[in-house]
Amino acid sequence: MDLRFTPEEIAFRDELRRFFRTEIPAEIRRKVSEGRHLSKDEIVTSHRILNAHGLATPNWPVAWGGKDWSPVQRYIFTEELQRAAVPLPLQFNVYMVGPVIAAFGSEEQKRRFLPATANLDIWWCQGFSEPGAGSDLASLKTRAEKRDGKYVVSGQKAWTTLGQHADWIFCLVRTDREAKKQRGISFLLIDMKSPGITVRPVLTIDGGHEVNEVFFDEVEVPAENLVGEENKGWDYAKFLLANERTGIARIGMSKQRIARAKRLAREVQAGGGSLWDDVDLRRRVAAIEVELKALEITQMRVVAAQRHRDADKPDPASSILKIKGSELQQATTELLLDIAGPYAQPAQEDGRNAAAEHGMDAIAPLYFNARKVSIYGGSNEIQRNIIAKAFLGL
Amino acid sequence: MDFDLTDEQRLLKDSIDRFVDDAYGDFEKRRRYQAEPAGYDPRLWAGLAELGMLALPFAEEEGGFGGGPVETMIAMEAIGRGLAVEPFLSTVVLGGGFLRFGADASMRAALVPRIADGSLTLAFAQLEPASRYALHDVSTTARRDGDGFVLDGRKVAVLHGDSAGKLVVSARTAGARRDRDGITVFLVDADAPGLTRRGMPTQDGLRAADVTLDAVRVGPEAVLGKVDQGLPLIEKVVDIGIAALCAEAVGAMEDLQRNTVDYLKTRQQFGVAIGSFQALQHRAADMLVAVEQARSMAMYAAMMAEEADPALRRPAVSAAKVQINQSGRKVGQEAVQLQGGIAMTLEYKAGHSFKRLAMIEKSFGDTDHHLRIVSEADSLIEAE
Incomplete structure (x- = not known):
């Protein structure tokens, strides 16, 4: 047992550190570090720099631009990316639809979509959740009827993240209304420019435009846009959701926020000195750091155990990472909010208030927004159900 | 990075696990050992000597087993699972630590064999x-x-x-x-x-x-x-002891977590196993999360326990103790709540594990004490 990285792994890490800090524009990294929303251009710029260096899709099959990395190298990559406040490569492309097309798509689909998906020439969004299908995803109602060799799609998708930028949407649709609910679902790729699609923005409590509702009214979809087999979509969705949950702990991001909290606490004046003179605050920071250290090792244990596992099978340990990781992400935003204190109040982002001098005007929205992390990706209560069933046999 | 045990460590684990299971698998036996004058059964102590466990951390050329902190962790986890009452921590880990790092060669030559054969306890x-x-x-x-x-x-x-x-x-x-x-x-x-x-x-x-x-x-x-100049020696040996206690606590927590889940599966109320209730399932899931977080930090403590630089070692071991204390308190309390009335009695193991965890929490520094060390060192994550 040795918890240290090998010299080769350390060299790999140091090279990534150098790359992220020199190649990704500092302004983009500053915005990520302060928890601000990025523009479409900024996300595309950063993603394409990664892709130009073969770093946007390391988790893909090597034949389609992936890296033959060990689980430890993949872990180091994600960790360092987050610590350097580099925007994650677009999740919908890289961790969701890309791997599904690579694993289950036709050769024609792979050629058509994978290179464009890797380079973010196509921006994908996710059409899974519906107003009536959240944690109980399989109860989704959006239906696709086969007519004249085409699918005709009608219904409504909810919580479509960054759908306002999307060129395509990957959807779960019901193709068999008679079958048991998981068995009648298919996985369809739909061009967002198709007639009959309407996108309605939904502003979240942080004031950001992150999510949308997407309405489908008799949208015609060519039959060749079906991924895999009809009515097998649930299997592909499970594969995708397991991918979504790995790396969901976002340990590098929490570390980056703690590092920022420590800097801000030294800068913010209080009681004639700085906030960092407050022993109670420092203990609180230390308590979060301890739990984060524990989670980091738990994550590494899961990563190391992947060598002994079937790589395609989801690991129920990812539920532990999701629960604790999301709790700690939220704890770091609470910490930042408490450090900002009264300076969390001003809402304008024009840089002309005292709070903005320290970048603190974006802290309250970050705190508001981070409440989502215990809800999405399978709510933490769903994760506890998974643990109770898969680990404990209850 | 590698979390696997070597073949030798696996053999060690098998043998100590089997020993503790034979001696403590029937929890009633523990009461009999406690009634002995020393508070433990000298025959079991001799059995541990025979197994080589009492020579565990000492150098092979001095008649020891040559084990490091990982071997100590393996032994202490087994002790924690069984709630074993033998003076392994005080004699082999702490006493042994003082001999290893504080005694000269002639004192070690005189005493290590006596510890190894079970005739001397510290x-x-x-x-x-x-x-x-x-x-x-x-x-x-x-x-x-x-x-x-x-x-x-x-x-x-x-x-x-x-x-x-x-x-x-x-x-x-x-x-x-x-x-x-x-x-x-x-x-x-x-x-x-x-x-x-x-x-x-x-x-x-x-x-x-x-x-x-x-x-x-x-x-x-x-x-x-x-x-x-004894303080650095004391701090070093106490850190080794804390790492060992962390492993013992993980053993006790793992055992509590398992017997709690077993109880949820067998205890029937309202005509069903109470483990079918989601309110209890979620608490059991949170127990598992707490145990795994503790296990990670016990491994971290084992890795850092014999780090020579105290500026690196002390905050790391303290961080581990903070996690162990917090997980131990949670797992102990939840086990008693979920097992209900029987865990309030002296007749079942759960209440005893709960008490051992509460006392480990108060050994060599509580949560506030170690949080202060972590906080003052400020070395886990650097400010940007």
Whole structure:
């Protein structure tokens, strides 16, 4: 047992550190570090720099631009990316639809979509959740009827993240209304420019435009846009959701926020000195750091155990990472909010208030927004159900 | 990075797990061991010696097994699972640590074989009525007398102090009560004239003693480490002890978590197993999360326990103890809540595991104490 990285792994890490800090524009990294929303251009710029260096899709099959990395190298990559406040490569492309097309798509689909998906020439969004299908995803109602060799799609998708930028949407649709609910679902790729699609923005409590509702009214979809087999979509969705949950702990991001909290606490004046003179605050920071250290090792244990596992099978340990990781992400935003204190109040982002001098005007929205992390990706209560069933046999 | 055990470590784990299971699998037996005069069964202690466990951390050329912190972790986890009452921590881990890092070759040659064969047990007499968790707060004095020393003072709650053959005693040879310099570590015969012991049971079913030193005379050979410079040695050995306690706690938590889940599967109310209730399932899931977080930090503590640089070692071990304390409290309390009435009785194991975890929390520093060390070191994550 040795918890240290090998010299080769350390060299790999140091090279990534150098790359992220020199190649990704500092302004983009500053915005990520302060928890601000990025523009479409900024996300595309950063993603394409990664892709130009073969770093946007390391988790893909090597034949389609992936890296033959060990689980430890993949872990180091994600960790360092987050610590350097580099925007994650677009999740919908890289961790969701890309791997599904690579694993289950036709050769024609792979050629058509994978290179464009890797380079973010196509921006994908996710059409899974519906107003009536959240944690109980399989109860989704959006239906696709086969007519004249085409699918005709009608219904409504909810919580479509960054759908306002999307060129395509990957959807779960019901193709068999008679079958048991998981068995009648298919996985369809739909061009967002198709007639009959309407996108309605939904502003979240942080004031950001992150999510949308997407309405489908008799949208015609060519039959060749079906991924895999009809009515097998649930299997592909499970594969995708397991991918979504790995790396969901976002340990590098929490570390980056703690590092920022420590800097801000030294800068913010209080009681004639700085906030960092407050022993109670420092203990609180230390308590979060301890739990984060524990989670980091738990994550590494899961990563190391992947060598002994079937790589395609989801690991129920990812539920532990999701629960604790999301709790700690939220704890770091609470910490930042408490450090900002009264300076969390001003809402304008024009840089002309005292709070903005320290970048603190974006802290309250970050705190508001981070409440989502215990809800999405399978709510933490769903994760506890998974643990109770898969680990404990209850 | 690698979390696998070597083949040798797996063999060690198999043999200690089997030993503890044979000795403690029937929990009723524990009561009989506790009723022995020493508070543990000498035959089991001899069995551990036969297994090589009592030689675990000592160098092979000195008759030891050559094990490191990972081997200690393996042994302590098994001890935690079984709630074993033998003085392994005080004799092999703590006492052994003082011998390994403080004794010269001739003292080790004389004593290591006696520890290994089970004929000598040790206890660490550190805590004083006013010291709380501060290892440098030492009022017991050791006055020079010819080429030896004369010790006076009181040590309290010395784990297994009532049965130990020799005591490791911290005493002040110079300076004021809370100075970091001026502390010396002595190895004192338990039957030395002027040394009296009052034995007592502890809350978690082990044994301890209050020790009074009244003009106890020792020769120069009793000094472990350097005169006046004993504190770094004490801190080093205590960190090794904390790492071991972390592993013991993980064993106890794992066992509690398992028997709680078993209970949820078998206990019927309202015509169904209570484990079918989501309110209880979620609490059981959170217990598992707490155990796994603790296990990760016990591994971290094992990795850092023998790190030579105290600036790296101390905050790391303290961070581990914070996690162990918090997980231990949660897992213990939840196990009692989920097992309900039976866990409130002395008749079932769960209540005893709960108590051991509560006492581990109060051994060598509680959560506040170690959080202070982590916070002052400020070394886990650097400010940007």
